[in-house]
Amino acid sequence: MTATILLVDDHSVVREGYRSVLQKQPGLRVIAEASDGAEAYRLFKSVAPDLVIMDLSMPGIGGVEAVRRIRQWDKAAKILVFTMHENAGFAVQAIRAGARGYVTKTSPPETLVRAVMDVLAGKIAISPDIDHELALSRISGEDSAADVLTPREFEVLRLLLAENTTEEIAETLHVSPKTVANLHSLIKDKLGVGSDIELVRLALRQGILTEPDLGEA
Amino acid sequence: MTATILLVDDHSVVREGYRSVLQKQPGLRVIAEASDGAEAYRLFKSVAPDLVIMDLSMPGIGGVEAVRRIRQWDKAAKILVFTMHENAGFAVQAIRAGARGYVTKTSPPETLVRAVMDVLAGKIAISPDIDHELALSRISGEDSAADVLTPREFEVLRLLLAENTTEEIAETLHVSPKTVANLHSLIKDKLGVGSDIELVRLALRQGILTEPDLGEA
DNA sequence: TGCAATGTCGTGAAATTTTCCCGGTGCCGG
DNA sequence: CCGGCACCGGGAAAATTTCACGACATTGCA
Numbered sequence: 166m167t168a169t170i171l172l173v174d175d176h177s178v179v180r181e182g183y184r185s186v187l188q189k190q191p192g193l194r195v196i197a198e199a200s201d202g203a204e205a206y207r208l209f210k211s212v213a214p215d216l217v218i219m220d221l222s223m224p225g226i227g228g229v230e231a232v233r234r235i236r237q238w239d240k241a242a243k244i245l246v247f248t249m250h251e252n253a254g255f256a257v258q259a260i261r262a263g264a265r266g267y268v269t270k271t272s273p274p275e276t277l278v279r280a281v282m283d284v285l286a287g288k289i290a291i292s293p294d295i296d297h298e299l300a301l302s303r304i305s306g307e308d309s310a311a312d313v314l315t316p317r318e319f320e321v322l323r324l325l326l327a328e329n330t331t332e333e334i335a336e337t338l339h340v341s342p343k344t345v346a347n348l349h350s351l352i353k354d355k356l357g358v359g360s361d362i363e364l365v366r367l368a369l370r371q372g373i374l375t376e377p378d379l380g381e382a
Numbered sequence: 383m384t385a386t387i388l389l390v391d392d393h394s395v396v397r398e399g400y401r402s403v404l405q406k407q408p409g410l411r412v413i414a415e416a417s418d419g420a421e422a423y424r425l426f427k428s429v430a431p432d433l434v435i436m437d438l439s440m441p442g443i444g445g446v447e448a449v450r451r452i453r454q455w456d457k458a459a460k461i462l463v464f465t466m467h468e469n470a471g472f473a474v475q476a477i478r479a480g481a482r483g484y485v486t487k488t489s490p491p492e493t494l495v496r497a498v499m500d501v502l503a504g505k506i507a508i509s510p511d512i513d514h515e516l517a518l519s520r521i522s523g524e525d526s527a528a529d530v531l532t533p534r535e536f537e538v539l540r541l542l543l544a545e546n547t548t549e550e551i552a553e554t555l556h557v558s559p560k561t562v563a564n565l566h567s568l569i570k571d572k573l574g575v576g577s578d579i580e581l582v583r584l585a586l587r588q589g590i591l592t593e594p595d596l597g598e599a
Numbered sequence: 600t601g602c603a604a605t606g607t608c609g610t611g612a613a614a615t616t617t618t619c620c621c622g623g624t625g626c627c628g629g
Numbered sequence: 630c631c632g633g634c635a636c637c638g639g640g641a642a643a644a645t646t647t648c649a650c651g652a653c654a655t656t657g658c659a
Contacts, residue, residue, distance in 0.1 A: 182399025
């Protein structure tokens with residue numbers, strides 16, 4: 166009995182690579198491919214694959230959101246995230262969203278195949294490098310933002326990273342600019358950063374600020 | 383007569399994809415692969431391929447630097463950059479460093495093959511989406527940082543994005559903290575951003591701040 | 600050669616922001 | 630009922646940002 170697989174990645178040449186590696190493995194068959202989260206969701210519902218291999222950074226709805234939706238549709242869906250991001254933060258997000266595995270693209274092909282088999286067998290598969298990252302982040306205890314911050318603070322952080330001025334945020338939140346400024350200061354304090362620049366870099370590390378490319382002109 | 387190719391990408395599964403696509407093309411032969419810039423440089427010197435297909439974001443010395451070094455070693459080297467980055471800024475950097483082509487990974491395989499052929503034929507190959515980006519950035523005239531900033535200002539910008547405090551930068555530059563603060567202010571003015579957060583995002587867009595992952599713990 | 604333009608560095612003082620401390624509200628769990 | 634916590638903002642001190650200005654060296658050009 167062969168397992169059916171749905172490939173999701175916005176880079177066609179990369180999908181070509183997945184397919185080539187997986188084809189060599191008996192018992193696996195790629196039956197569909199998607200190039201963004203929305204398409205992945207649609208295809209999942211129509212082809213019902215045994216396993217989804219999903220990239221994270223994609224246009225439109227990202228990989229994490231796609232994982233969430235698919236799992237919402239089918240609580241038993243087996244999704245393996247396969248991405249370039251070597252940050253523990255991304256892995257945590259993906260797993261929390263419902264992924265059964267997380268493997269980085271720097272891993273050798275064997276690791277991917279192994280993870281595919283493990284997830285199909287019902288196991289959770291995390292590639293060694295991310296295991297290590299996670300262990301480190303436990304030890305060093307980097308404050309993972311989402312945990313140490315209250316919902317309101319987190320909201321302000323998101324807006325700070327996205328919107329522009331304190332005033333605009335105050336506007337959208339219906340509070341005084343003063344409060345936003347206070348929160349801004351408190352956030353930096355809680356996260357242990359001294360400047361806004363460090364703040365952005367922290368957000369980048371932790372995957373709060375996902376977008377690699379932004380609306381350019 | 384078949385053209386020899388050196389593949390450079392830190393993701394082995396992705397290289398698998400390149401190879402699979404290129405193999406289908408008569409007259410092309412992949413004779414070596416590298417997983418980072420330094421290895422690419424070494425291999426180029428020993429195998430002297432007709433063409434290099436190079437990723438940009440790699441550990442250690444990045445793709446742009448690798449392009450520069452290879453071109454320094456062999457002024458006639460034909461290098462095609464093949465990357466996920468859809469920013470005009472990256473393309474400009476790559477071309478200035480000596481690349482003969484720039485194709486994004488979102489492009490269909492045919493585009494890659496076409497670009498390979500073009501570069502081998504001595505032409506410059508830019509994928510359509512980047513062409514468009516470049517056109518846009520010309521029209522909107524986003525100030526491309528490196529141009530509008532003086533060398534000193536650019537240096538301070540780099541340090542701001544990397545180092546931490548104004549004091550530390552003043553230290554390394556042997557100037558007064560006051561001057562650094564002045565420059566900092568002037569830079570934001572010249573680039574037309576209001577906050578440090580916008581500044582970081584601009585730097586991200588333009589590839590001044592390349593690092594997706596940073597020293598964690 | 601003279602001289603205007605530009606980059607670089609610094610000072611000082613005003614304007615603004617950040618930070619800290621405070622009081623007040625409402626909500627929950629013991 | 631009380632203590633803790635999230636949340637909202639005021640006030641004032643502290644720090645930073647910003648602006649205006651001067652000085653110096655270098656460059657390019659008439």
